[in-house]
Amino acid sequence: MPRQWIHSSRERDAEATPPGLPGLTGVDHIGFTVPDLDEATRFFVEVIGCQYAYSLGPFRSDGTWMAEHLNVHPRAVMRELRFFRCPGGPDFEIFEYEAPGRHTDQPRNSDIGGHHLAFYVTDLDAAVAHLRRHGVRVLGEPTASSGPSEGQRWVYFLTPWGMQLELVSYPHGKRCEDGAPARLWQPSD
Structure with a gap:
């Protein structure tokens, strides 16, 4: 077989x-670990x-299954x-673990592995008022975005255990x- 033909065939493939x-086809669920599953259940x-x-649950392994399949301590x-x-959507899969040497501090957005979940709401001000009525710590006041995100308002808030969440509305x-080359996914999609 000529080398040129093989190369061209790979390019076509x-x-x-x-x-x-x-x-x-999309995001099925988001999983995260909390310190107290009953507290997280009440909050969510x-x-x-x-x-x-x-x-x-519960799930445990005497071997290495937990380390091999879930990247956690074998015990x-x-x-x-x-x-x-x-x-x-999407669904949430919320875990409570016991593990030797586990970290218990919530990562900040600036930390490696830092993250947050953002909830789209149709009325940001009403949603912020709802959080405050429930005693939720809201970080500052809603911010109006500029640049490509102009038209959007957002605000961060914390769960009782310190996990970062966000409300966003546009x-x-x-x-x-x-004129963007790709349109971002939106809850209305």
Whole structure:
């Protein structure tokens, strides 16, 4: 087989295969670990408005299964996990673990592994008032974005255990939607 033909065939195959994960259709769930699963359940059901779906556990392993499959200490015990349906999706898989040497501090956004969950709301001011009525720590006042995110307002808040969450709203869209090469996903999609 001529070398040129093999090279050209590979190029054609690469062009025919779209980049990324084959069959990707969206985000199924977001999983995170909390220090107290009952406290997290109350918060996500009573304050955020998620619906409890089901629970599993406990899980432990005498071998290396936990380390090999979950990247946790081999003697870690996943006491329980609970699944919640979040309005507008995705679902949440919330864990409570016992594990030797585990870190108990919440990462900040600036830390490696730092993160936050952002909830889209149609009325940011009403949502902030709701959080405050429930005694939730809201970080500052809502901020109006500029640049490509113009049209958006947002504010961070903390769960009782210090996890960072965000409210975001852009009921009339964001400036980046005008002529952008890719339109960002929106809950209304």
